[in-house]
Amino acid sequence: MVRFVNVQNLGRWAADTGLEPLLRDLTTELEGHFQRWPLFDKTPRVGSHSQHGVIELMPTSDGITYGFKCVNGHPINSTRGLQTVTAFGALSDVDTGYPIMLSEMTLLTALRTAATSAMAAKVLAPVNATTMALIGSGAQSEFQALAFRANLGINTLRVFDVDPAAMAKFERNATALDFDVTLCGSVEEAITGAHVVTTCTADKKNATVLTDEMVTRACAAGGVTGLHINAIGGDCPGKTELDIELVKRGSVFVEYPEQTFIEGEIQTLPHDWPLTELWQVLTGDAVGRSSDDELTIFDSVGFAIEDFAALVFLNNRLDGTDYYDEIDLIAEPADPKDLFALLPVKQPATIS
Amino acid sequence: MVRFVNVQNLGRWAADTGLEPLLRDLTTELEGHFQRWPLFDKTPRVGSHSQHGVIELMPTSDGITYGFKCVNGHPINSTRGLQTVTAFGALSDVDTGYPIMLSEMTLLTALRTAATSAMAAKVLAPVNATTMALIGSGAQSEFQALAFRANLGINTLRVFDVDPAAMAKFERNATALDFDVTLCGSVEEAITGAHVVTTCTADKKNATVLTDEMVTRACAAGGVTGLHINAIGGDCPGKTELDIELVKRGSVFVEYPEQTFIEGEIQTLPHDWPLTELWQVLTGDAVGRSSDDELTIFDSVGFAIEDFAALVFLNNRLDGTDYYDEIDLIAEPADPKDLFALLPVKQPATIS
Numbered sequence: 133m134v135r136f137v138n139v140q141n142l143g144r145w146a147a148d149t150g151l152e153p154l155l156r157d158l159t160t161e162l163e164g165h166f167q168r169w170p171l172f173d174k175t176p177r178v179g180s181h182s183q184h185g186v187i188e189l190m191p192t193s194d195g196i197t198y199g200f201k202c203v204n205g206h207p208i209n210s211t212r213g214l215q216t217v218t219a220f221g222a223l224s225d226v227d228t229g230y231p232i233m234l235s236e237m238t239l240l241t242a243l244r245t246a247a248t249s250a251m252a253a254k255v256l257a258p259v260n261a262t263t264m265a266l267i268g269s270g271a272q273s274e275f276q277a278l279a280f281r282a283n284l285g286i287n288t289l290r291v292f293d294v295d296p297a298a299m300a301k302f303e304r305n306a307t308a309l310d311f312d313v314t315l316c317g318s319v320e321e322a323i324t325g326a327h328v329v330t331t332c333t334a335d336k337k338n339a340t341v342l343t344d345e346m347v348t349r350a351c352a353a354g355g356v357t358g359l360h361i362n363a364i365g366g367d368c369p370g371k372t373e374l375d376i377e378l379v380k381r382g383s384v385f386v387e388y389p390e391q392t393f394i395e396g397e398i399q400t401l402p403h404d405w406p407l408t409e410l411w412q413v414l415t416g417d418a419v420g421r422s423s424d425d426e427l428t429i430f431d432s433v434g435f436a437i438e439d440f441a442a443l444v445f446l447n448n449r450l451d452g453t454d455y456y457d458e459i460d461l462i463a464e465p466a467d468p469k470d471l472f473a474l475l476p477v478k479q480p481a482t483i484s
Numbered sequence: 485m486v487r488f489v490n491v492q493n494l495g496r497w498a499a500d501t502g503l504e505p506l507l508r509d510l511t512t513e514l515e516g517h518f519q520r521w522p523l524f525d526k527t528p529r530v531g532s533h534s535q536h537g538v539i540e541l542m543p544t545s546d547g548i549t550y551g552f553k554c555v556n557g558h559p560i561n562s563t564r565g566l567q568t569v570t571a572f573g574a575l576s577d578v579d580t581g582y583p584i585m586l587s588e589m590t591l592l593t594a595l596r597t598a599a600t601s602a603m604a605a606k607v608l609a610p611v612n613a614t615t616m617a618l619i620g621s622g623a624q625s626e627f628q629a630l631a632f633r634a635n636l637g638i639n640t641l642r643v644f645d646v647d648p649a650a651m652a653k654f655e656r657n658a659t660a661l662d663f664d665v666t667l668c669g670s671v672e673e674a675i676t677g678a679h680v681v682t683t684c685t686a687d688k689k690n691a692t693v694l695t696d697e698m699v700t701r702a703c704a705a706g707g708v709t710g711l712h713i714n715a716i717g718g719d720c721p722g723k724t725e726l727d728i729e730l731v732k733r734g735s736v737f738v739e740y741p742e743q744t745f746i747e748g749e750i751q752t753l754p755h756d757w758p759l760t761e762l763w764q765v766l767t768g769d770a771v772g773r774s775s776d777d778e779l780t781i782f783d784s785v786g787f788a789i790e791d792f793a794a795l796v797f798l799n800n801r802l803d804g805t806d807y808y809d810e811i812d813l814i815a816e817p818a819d820p821k822d823l824f825a826l827l828p829v830k831q832p833a834t835i836s
Contacts, residue, residue: 138812139826147828173532180525180545182578187550189541193532198539200554202574204581210820214580218814222554226534228566229556234586238815242823271823298821305824460490462570463590468562469650471594471623472657474491476499 133458135450137235145446145455146239152282155275158247158445159254159283165441166251169411171195172437176391184208186368190221192436198224199440201237205368207334216271216334217241223443230462233447237439242272244442245434246279248387249362252430253328254283255413255420256385258358261327262288267319267341267373268333268365269293269302276330276362277306284328288312292322320346325354330362331373341365343375347427357425363397367433372397374429382429383422385410387438396431485810487802489587497798497807498591504634507627510599510797511606511635517793518603521763523547524789528743536560538720542573544788550576551792553589557720559686568623568686569593575795582814585799589791594624596794597786598631600739601714604782605680606635607765607772608737610710613679614640619671619693619725620685620717621645621654628682628714629658636680640664644674672698677706682714683725693717695727699779709777715749719785724749726781734781735774737762739790748783 137145146154165172173193179186185206192199201221209216219237224230253261264286266273270293280286289311293299299315306313316322319341323329331341342361351359361382365373374397385408386392393403410430412418421428450456465473489497498506517524529542537558544551553573561568571589576582605613616638618625622645632638641663645651651667658665668674671693675681683693694713703711713734717725726749737760738744745755762782764770773780802808817825 136811139815140812143815143826143828151827151829175530178527178530178541178543180543180550180578182545182547184579185581187543187545187576187578187581189530189543189552191530191532191539191541193534193539195534198532200541202552202576202583204576206581209580212580213820214582215815215817215820215823218582220574220583220586220813222572224539224554224556226532226539227536228561228564229537229539229558230566230570231554231572234572236813236815239823239826270821271817274824295821301819301822305822309829459488460492461572461588463491463495463567463588465567465623467649467653468565468567469622469647470653470657471567471591472626474495474591475503476495477503477661 134231134461135233135447135456136459137233137446137456139236139239141455142236142239146243151278155243155247155250155279155282158243158442159251159279161445162247162251162438162441163414165437166411166414169437174388176394177436190436190439192440193226196226197444198226199443201436201439203237203241210270210334221439221443223447233443234459234461235443235446240442240446241439242275244438245272245364246275248432248438249276249330249364249430250279250283252385252410252432253280253360253362256428256430257284257360258327258421258424261286263290263326264328264330265290265323265326267292267322267329267331269298270332270334272332272364273302274305276332277311278309280328286328290314290316290322290326292316292319320350323347324350325356327356328360328362331365333365333373335371338370338372340375341373342378344378344381347378359427361429362432363429364432367395369394369399372399376400379429382427383408384429384431385413386431387433387435391435392431392433395433398431486583486813487585487799487808488811489585489798489808491588491591493807494588494591498595503630507595507599507602507631508634510595510794511603511631513797514599514603514790514793515766517789518763518766521789526740528746529788542788542791544792545578548578549796550578551795553788553791555589555593562622562686573791573795575799585795586811586813587795587798592794592798593791594627596790597624597716598627600784600790601628601682601716601782602631602635604737604762604784605632605712605714608780608782609636609712610679610773610776613638613712615642615678616680616682617642617675617678619644619674619681619683621650622684622686624684624716625654626657628684629663630661632680638680642666642668642674642678644668644671672702675699676702677708679708680712680714683717685717685725687723690722690724692727693725694730696730696733699730711779713781714784715781716784719747721746721751724751728752731781734779735760736781736783737765738783739785739787743787744783744785747785750783
């Protein structure tokens with residue numbers, strides 16, 4: 133039998149664990165996998181693009197365990213009362229090829245995305261950062277806020293979204309979580325005084341959420357010299373969030389260059405553009421933030437190893453719990469060469 | 485909620501439908517999708533290879549529906565009491581990106597592989613073929629036999645397997661299904677007198693199940709001039725079944741050349757080797773068997789559109805039945821931007 137974690141059980145597990153402890157431990161789990169990055173079997177995700185979105189498969193393997201996620205991105209969905217991103221995924225045993233666990237991954241992706249952002253910010257954000265601007269307060273925003281507080285102690289949030297209802301929703305949730313929240317009237321107002329800027333917008337187009345001039349003005353007005361931009365919404369060909377001049381001015385950190393050049397903020401830059409792979413910062417092979425006044429940019433598109441880490445983390449915590457069901461996903465005839473025996477076939481009538 | 489078809493329900497559905505009617509209708513379904521081949525989003529499957537096998541993802545989309553299969557191939561598994569091939573897969577709605585149905589696909593793959601073989605044989609096998617040789621009588625063999633009887637009326641089977649227990653198992657199953665079965669002592673004995681030869685062996689290596697000389701001798705001894713070889717076991721880099729001289733002598737038909745050159749019998753041939761894509765035979769754009777004494781070879785590796793067809797076929801037949809369960813796979817908050825609301829988080833204690 134294969135373990136199956138549905139939405140209700142994932143939510144129950146996360147809430148019972150406590151979101152901040154969970155996000156702290158998941159960040160630690162992610163760090164461990166990023167530190168052994170070279171041994172993973174890596175490939176850019178395989179996307180099927182359509183008019184309104186994309187459906188993608190994101191596989192990877194560490195030679196012991198194989199994992200994949202099936203995820204969609206449909207920005208139009210929020211206008212239809214549907215999720216922009218939904219996902220599910222599975223882990224399999226590499227030695228036998230048999231699946232081990234199937235899980236909902238809409239909630240799990242929200243958690244791993246936030247934990248990945250925090251993992252990057254731990255090595256890239258200015259020391260003693262206290263304030264984060266959130267540009268976009270949709271489905272991902274509370275998870276980002278919690279991951280940054282759990283891992284970096286950031287409790288002050290300055291928020292802007294083009295949708296007032298989304299801002300009101302965020303304020304309600306974040307206030308209940310004891311965050312210090314300021315709703316702002318513009319992107320520039322939100323980023324003024326922030327040490328970290330997280331962009332998590334969803335339009336499927338080349339948007340310019342942050343321009344170089346705007347960031348320069350806001351940093352000057354806020355008395356901020358060093359800034360870390362956590363750019364997570366530009367994650368599709370033709371879907372970016374940052375003015376390319378801003379990207380060119382910053383030190384850019386990425387997950388997997390082969391994929392980021394297809395999907396990330398750097399998709400319009402030449403493939404020899406200087407980048408640092410985040411895993412190398414975590415192993416100590418590359419430098420993260422190198423000076424107080426540096427502009428660092430995590431051009432995050434989401435990579436399969438993050439989903440793998442989240443699935444492994446979840447699976448390891450299921451033992452002895454009731455957060456999963458067992459499902460009959462694998463045909464297991466007594467004689468492996470007699471698959472046919474699993475079909476309760478009626479014998480043909482004998483003519484007597 | 486998403487439909488879920490487990491192994492027991494898939495088996496019940498197949499048996500209740502009747503395997504031969506099912507395989508006949510599934511072949512018709514496959515023909516329909518092969519006839520609209522150009523509109524599918526196609527990519528070679530994405531494999532993660534390891535010492536004992538491979539785990540693969542096979543996605544495709546027709547612009548309305550997206551489907552993928554996760555499948556392993558571990559030849560060593562049969563010595564461990566495990567299935568060589570296990571699989572599961574899903575259909576999603578392209579417009580919303582939401583999954584529609586998740587299904588076991590170990591049994592479904594066995595059915596679609598057999599139906600695909602029969603679809604090819606309908607346009608490639610010698611007219612009035614009555615006898616098939618089965619080289620390899622493992623998990624796929626009964627399905628092949630049933631698909632060929634359902635679609636081509638072939639009822640006489642000559643069987644060889646290196647494993648006597650697998651042959652005895654096949655004889656037991658096939659006799660109960662009223663086939664005329666002859667167990668043979670060698671490959672050459674089995675193919676003598678056969679009009680169709682199906683090779684479905686599982687070794688993960690370059691095997692030579694059929695040589696050019698053996699086939700020539702057997703055809704002469706059996707008085708057979710035209711032959712169709714349905715080669716389904718060579719489906720991995722480094723895993724083939726046919727002597728390359730035999731392949732060179734035949735007219736070769738394939739599913740998707742980009743994938744077959746990686747995995748099929750033709751993996752050692754130059755990429756300009758003359759091939760016919762099977763879908764073109766089905767649309768009438770290419771000729772299938774062109775003469776009675778031709779040697780035709782279907783170099784089948786399995787392609788995503790076949791799994792898509794099987795999943796669509798299954799899903800369409802589920803309406804109004806109890807062959808599926810509904811599972812809570814998709815997070816659906818009332819406000820799509822309030823994913824966080826799905827977590828039953830305890831409010832932080834207020835200090836009073």
